[in-house]
Amino acid sequence: MFSNFSIVRSTILPSCLGAVLAALVATPSFAADDQAATVYNPADLAWLMAASGMVMMMQVGFLLLEAGMVRSKNSINVAQKNLLDFVFGVVAFAAVGFMLAFGKTGWLPFGVDGDLFFLQQTDSWVAGFFVFQVMFCGTAATIVSGAVAERMKLVAYVFGSIVLSALIYPIFVHWAWGTALGPNSGAFLANLGFVDFAGSTVVHATGGWIALAACMVLGPRLGRFDANGRPVRIAGHNPVLSTTGALILFFGWIGFNGGSTLKASLDVAPIIMNTVLAGGMGTCVGYLLGFKQDGVVLPEKSLAGMLGALVAVTAGCHVLEPGGALLIGALGAAVAVYGNQFVEEYMKVDDAVGAIGVHAFAGVAGTLALALLAPVEHLPAGSRLGQLYVQVFGSALNFYWSFGLGYAFFYALDRLIQIRVSAPVEEIGLNIAEHGTRLGVGHVEDALSELVGGTADLSHRLTVDPGDEAEKLTRLFNSLMDTIQQEERGRSELQSLIRDQEESDRVAALANATFEAIVMHENGLIIDGNEQLGLLVGLPLDQLIG
Template sequence: MLFIGSGFSGGLVPGPASADDLLSHTSRLDMAWVLVAAGLVMMMQVGFLLLEAGMVRSKNSINVAQKNLLDFVFGVVAFAAVGFMIAFGRSDGFLFGKQSEFYSLRDLDSWQSAFFVFQVMFCGTAATIVSGAVAERMKLSAYVFGSLIMSGLIYPVFVHWAWGSALFPNASAFLSQMGFVDFAGSTVVHSTGGWVALAACMVIGPRIGKFNADGTPVRIAGHSPVLSTTGALLLFIGWIGFNGGSTLGVSDHVAPIIMNTVLAGGMGTCVGYVIGFYQDGVILPEKSNSGMLGGLVAVTAGCHILDPASALMVGAIGGAVAIFGNAFVERTLRIDDAVGAIGVHAFAGVTGTLLLALLAPVDQLPAGGRLAQLHVQLVGVGVNFYWSFGLGYAFFWAADRLMRIRVSARDEEDGLNLAEHATRLGVGHVEDALADLLGGNADLRQRLPVVKGDEAEKLTGLFNRLMDNIEEEERSRGELMEIRHKNEDSERVAALANATFEAILIHRGGIIVDGNEQLGKLVGLPLIEIIGRSVFDILRDGEKIRVADIMKLNDDNSHEIVVALANGEEIPVEARGRDILYRGEKARIGCLVDLRERKLAESRMRYLALHDPLTGLPNRVLFSERLTELVGEAGNGRGCA
């Protein structure tokens, strides 16, 4: 151990190490451990990314991955610019740090640089908690803006109140002065992120279809429990650096801290498994994962002072609180948290922060007693809630009115991969299209874009072929239905027309295009021989001009004309006609009523009126009529000389 570091000079074997050399080597070892731990904490970003990406639908997984990347990098920038100064700079009587040397990291020594690297990973963790809670419905631009506010203001201010004396004494770190204990951030990091996530979820509202009309929640399963479980395990590994690195040096405390962390995470997972099986009868992956993370979050506050048995208990209670807390948020508050971040980070964080006052050795409690320490812990978590939730809600409320932080309903249905990144992943879009098809809501003209090399390329092509076949079948069926309807209409009209006693004909430009059975009987020819002939072929010579004039009138009046039958006989008929639309084109319909019986009856009635019914001789009426006619003829000069 004496020769760890740069113990060689000029190639010579060094002698015994001096006190200054020992201090230098120890300082370098501490710095190395802090930077290694920072790397482990940074790996938690990968864990969060995989956890959240697996717990959302595939159509939103790219968006979730981008949010986890961008909240970290933008958080680094914001924390470097002002966050680190606010959190750990000298306050000089102000509410938080404002030391100009820390502004944009202008004047940091080597140790402070390592300390910044470790702390910025904590800041990234707090910021990324919000990502999963608001997944599948928040605009990426609004989320990035929120990450800047989180990393540059909300998180650093509370860090200053709780940990502001980490580098040098600060009177404004009032929670630390009171004896508030939160070793690695159950409240400072996790509850801060959880309360901001709660505020964001309340402002943005639930996902489409998350709640039924009666308010009961609908489980929206993630597309890959394998990814989410892998992410949870990576978080477990990262927690070794999260808690172990918070010693800020290599000491005898590192191993017990990591041991307590592992015990609590393992116990939380077991509790999540048991509760999940009891509640659901099956093992839903999110229950085991939430139990694990709840146990890890809870033990983070007191992992440095708890004994192994207490760590197991804190892990068990933290895991249970995470699961029941998420159920409370979803079923009672009816708030949609896509990944259960509120229960895991906010509720379990508060639980662990309070439990250390009840389970840690009394001699390790700064307040000197359990109730006194519990009071201090309650003050700390209360201040954290009011600050984080209050400022978070105010920010998202204002942002929603200025820029609308939620995507449109159409974009939410299509998925944020497509709406915000113009990229598809998986077969979710094909599944949605098939669901629309089976639900009877599909547009048969819809075709999905086939992207070469895409994992859904073949399935998309098959869907488009299916739509082609269905559309062709629907078109053929539509044509058959149209023909059937036309035939039915024609049969119905023909039946009505044939049921009449009048002869009906339809002609266009004088050419007969249709008629009824009575027309054939009247003319004395089969109807098939009449169709196609001119209407004037069945008129007596001399009637054509008169009939043509009648057709121009297009009135509803009756006109008496003479029709020439096929056998040469000429008969009087009463004709009426008008213009109509027939099969989409203008035509004229005519009705012909045979007047022979009427004429015969009129002639018979006239004979009876003018002759004696017994003798058949002309009577006085006929005599008077004939006399009147003769007198008239005489008056016209046609009488006898």
């Protein structure tokens, strides 16, 4: 993002840092520099704020994409995860994350700056820059929500979002983009010439590797793999919703990449052009690969192609030519589609929405490929092999940092609070278990399936929630169960009468077959007898009874 468009201040922060918070608060910062030293163009700030709004729309896109790609019984939970990771991430990034990412490096490998701690002192430009950056932080956090969908507890996910936003993401940002507010010795990747303009690695791969770590700790959803370990496709309940979300993400990516210039300059147009070209090419490739693999067009393949391409071009959209953007778009799409296949078939990892292939694998592919496809004169290292070396180093460091800390965190958290829901909760869905509400008529469909399969309890009735969209259908189902239960009770009573009559006939036949008179009486009153009794007395049996 910032290697070509850094904002250079005229004064350098003194590097006196203390080890305790009191000393930190007293530390001078970039934000406290003399504002008269740098004059900012209001148009630059206006473009940055507009781009921030477009990036925030990506939260809506991720919400719709992921909610549509899971089953309806979990879609409310996924939507809540997308909401909460953003708002908790905003607070965590404002508190310490922004300082760790862009504060002046001292004796620690991250920024420490009292004026950026809880944003205590910021001028208009730094405030606008924070708004733009917190949207990037929210994007990195929300990548995890789709991958762990349908089985991670909401509270565990919120804890993960806080740690990602306050620690894991900001520190790597410091290494790669830490020169954004001025020269910074701790931004060693940026100083080496690592190129990641808008975050193929810094944002997307970070979120993707943490998602992989979380999925490995969680394990797969129930029924995701058969007895032989083969993956079983669990289709989302609303591909239309997912497609809408993906298109909103495409729109947001214009601000994601275009806004990373940090100014309203002529560079914005070619950056957005490369972004659109890559996204279009990636969708085409995803469609073709999906049709080749499945014989039909599964919606998730086209969407993976689109998003994988956009992720891949994000690193080099400012240095690529149109042909290079198209090639990286095709590469990102292929890596996303085949990467997700590798994750589920060979790693046996259950990623509910394909986030790992799209964000981690395609992010790395785009970060590396720019060294081979961008014009050499645009590469800071001055040669393709030299630039490739720097890109490989940065990508590898990102994997070890993000996956390593992510796995350690979720593993430790699982030992403390058990981050996965129980099997019964997973069966009924997290909408009901964690939010006390439901979406759609899935519960009625399940009850009907049990009824048709002959495993239903006829005394079971569904709870009727007044005002619920399934209220009428639920009442009809309960009425059907009432009718079936009444008919079953009548049938049982009729069968009981038939059995009693058959038993009576057998007893009568046995009694009539004897040569002795048999009489049954109660308190001197004859209530039954056999034919021999009538012959003995000389009266018909019906006159003797009673």
